[in-house]
Amino acid sequence: MGDMTISHPISAAVFLMAKQLTEKQFLKNYNVHDFDVPLVTVDMAIFTVKEGKLQVLVVKRAQHPAKGKWALPGGFVDMTLDKTLNDTAYRKLKEKTGVETSYLEQVESFGGAGRDPRGWSVTVAYLALISSDDIVLSKDESSEDVTWVAIEDEGEKVELAFDHDAVLKACHGRLKGKVQYTSLPVNLLPADFTLTELQKTFEIILDKSVEKKSFRRRILDADILEETGEMKTGSNRPAKLYRVKPEGESYFFARSLEGPR
């Protein structure tokens, strides 16, 4: 394809013409390719709790750049498929995990000249939470491998391509922060769960223990769960099963968990 780029940032001709045109005429003459523009991607930190650990999904890149390196799943906005950035995020989530519905939240955008060797680029980072039950990992032509890696608190283990260490850190930070004063972790569990399971999930993310009575009081008083009527057996005393009430997935508490005195 011929390179018709005019150097940064706007051609003088186009600029001057713009002045006396109607909007319609202006748009007719407007061509994105007259500019140097950043690349735009969406990258995701898809978290789950598995084997008692908070884990994040990474893919091994099958293609340049950073071929063979681990990275957060993501990709270019597809201007034909995606009406919004959220669409891109949902599409990527679906492609990698098969999951349709789960908690999705935009975290932060990273942009700069140095973060991708292809040039000035912007990535919009998303955070996704899914139950490890729901997942069937699947790779596509862009990744030669997909796997979960545990987040060992302070210093994630696998080294990631591009600036994905920073992206992951931002997403992990957001998750940890919000767990202090929201009910977010309900989105990491299957539809029905016990209070002990929920508490364990909080503890894993916060990487500290939570006092049982306070926890139950807090969650139950918030009135965001309802009993399913079923019990979970298998351990010793059976435990009540709960499910999230509609709208209960992102309750905000007025007070943060404070941790031990």
Add this chain to the structure above:
Amino acid sequence: MGDMTISHPISAAVFLMAKQLTEKQFLKNYNVHDFDVPLVTVDMAIFTVKEGKLQVLVVKRAQHPAKGKWALPGGFVDMTLDKTLNDTAYRKLKEKTGVETSYLEQVESFGGAGRDPRGWSVTVAYLALISSDDIVLSKDESSEDVTWVAIEDEGEKVELAFDHDAVLKACHGRLKGKVQYTSLPVNLLPADFTLTELQKTFEIILDKSVEKKSFRRRILDADILEETGEMKTGSNRPAKLYRVKPEGESYFFARSLEGPR
């Protein structure tokens, strides 16, 4: 970060070649303009408190598209001037207000096919807080007018171009949300201020009154301010002047302001 998706937008030729190339060769052949890419802009909600009201800076667009309409200040990332998105934001803030340092926070990115008539576009929204003392408004060739408009809570008055109503709403929402549990409003005041002035600022943003004693206890116990030693005279009893300690500008409280019982 991006994998090379085959479908639109990449040319099949480039894609096939990529497969057996080294990264160096790949990058040599890589050209941003082979793709249809979104436009990327930064837009800002610059807030200040003036005349007892929370106000936001808007500019009247001097050029297409949306010529003659009010909009949030912003513009394209300048790939030569800006090393990161934050640089773009700082540059825009400086251009419009002359302010160098103030509180700046990335809020959310908005992307979609319909939000700008020039095509699929992404804007990274930033929130800035400045003291109304520091400002000298200045327009440039992109705006024919610049002004402050009061945010009349629930339903901002001036109608904004593009989807800037939504962008402003997101920024305003973030501000209001964080004022519940942070010390953010200190960034809206001049360097030295009294506790009453600070309280008033909180009240203006929250659009509700705050109890005096609780407020002073909360702020003082947080240990984020220091006395300047000076007093502010002019009203009746003089008031102690305080300034923000280093690192005190974004203190997080463990409990939210709760409002009247």
Add this chain to the structure above:
DNA sequence: AGAATAGTGTCTCTCAGACAGTATAAT
């Protein structure tokens, strides 16, 4: 002196932490 604004004393209320106690299952 009276008005206005700055600043304090102190009570109540809510909710998190602590921790011991009770309940119900598996073995």
Add this chain to the structure above:
DNA sequence: ATTATACTGTCTGAGAGACACTATTCT
């Protein structure tokens, strides 16, 4: 019966709200 897990009772303490009180300046 013992053990393991689920669940509760109830005390303490931190910090927010309420509101009356004192302090210092102005007119």
